[in-house]
Amino acid sequence: MNYCIPRILCVDDEPLNLCLLQATLLPRGYDVVIATNGQCALDEIRMGRIDICLLDVMMPGMDGFEVCRSIKSDDRYRNIPVVLITSLTDTDNRIRGIEVGADDFISKPFDKGEVLARIKMLLHVKLLNNRLNSAYHNIARLSAFGEQIIANFDPVNFNFMEKIDSIVHQIIKNRFDLFDSPQTVVIGIIDETAGIQWLRYDSLGKDIDRSIIKMNLDRTLVFSDNDKPAVFFYNEDGPDLETSTLVERLRKHRIPVSNMVRYANESFCVIALNYGREVTTHDATVLSSVVMQSLFLRSLAVQVKDTESAFEYTGFALARASEANDEDTGDHIVRIGHYCALLAAQLGMSEKFVQEIRSQASLHDVGKIHVSSAVLKKAGKLTDVEWHEMKMHTLHGSKIIGGHLRMRMADTIALTHHERYDGGGYPYGLSGEQIPIEGRITNLADQYDALRNTRCYKPAFDHETTCRIIIEGDGRTMPHHFDPVVLNAFKVLKNKFAEVYEQLTCFERHEVEAVTA
16 A cells, blocks of 8 residues: 555646656656746745655756755755756766765656656655654654653552553654554553553544444454563564454444554553555554553552552551550551541642651551550559659650651651640640641641540540530630631531541441350
């Protein structure tokens, strides 16, 4: 199949010569464009695609040498082969032609066979040059794309479907004159239920249409049946029995196929269809490299998320250890994280901050590991020595957590969650915004949960009583102990606090009942 019929620009001020060239070229299937002077020739080149220029030298006004120099000095057109057709045979004129960038010469009167042979040769050279230029531009574009992916790679929030969209936008045709890119891309993904999700992307000039489609294709046709990815390319003129069945099936699903490049592994495939020219191993290599890059990032993101989950579980287990001597059988540390996340979101904190405080606030009391059980469980008033030991759990917690950057928020919370906005807290008596926001948030969340639960020194209060104590005060707990902004957020969210308490406390209670039954 001729994906793009070669267009040959014939430039001569003699109508007879133009007629002779047309009579030679048109029967061979070439698209012939004529120009009668140099300026018209340059206008034709600027207006549309020209594959070869057959250029008379001796023309009035702008001669062939000047036209050739103008073509070759423009980066947009310098790859167009220019053949000077001239009756000038002296060495000086040929040297001049070489100096202005002519690719070949044909002497008048020309021989039809020679003209056709030289055109065939130059078209082949131009094709190879175009492929080389395409390879260079693709490599440069994909290198920039890869750098951008790495610079913006966020494994915790990695979204593979968004990455698929970005892949397609890199390889699909997004201009009407782009012949090195596919017109259509079809993606197949085997999901968790072993079903196949099919996505189709179609170039609409500057826009790309994305749709979910239904296709009933045998998996062996599109996916690799082993650990090694498979990459194929197909052209309609070339016999390819291995791919022909897939081509037929795609056409039955109303997906036209003139050529195709396919990448496939066991659970993912990309089919790029209908380039504006024949496809080659280069196109298969480009598709394979960009897809494998994104699949590698997906694999890396999964591993990082697994590590993140293990990290959070380790922190949770450490927080559990801090409750070993606590009378509270409820899931206090989990509830604290949920309360803090609610408050942080209400305060307009970033999603990253919300997620971090949800997991790291659970370590707020980890320093109690160093506090004796006699102090933790004492029903009466603590002595000065015992109270000093109790207050030290904030410093112990900070020391246990350490200074790792990943645990910065947990460290801050452990150290400051008992500081009060009015400066009456511990261990340092910080006040106002001297207290980090995560400490101010956790302070209120911890106070709510402590009031809701039975302690050796107090009974459990219901939600309404707890809210009244926090908002209005009871002498021991007062509203000025809390950041006013955090307190206002609590007033908005107090019903959600009750929901969190009931859901998580009931869950824990049912677990205990199931074990003791």
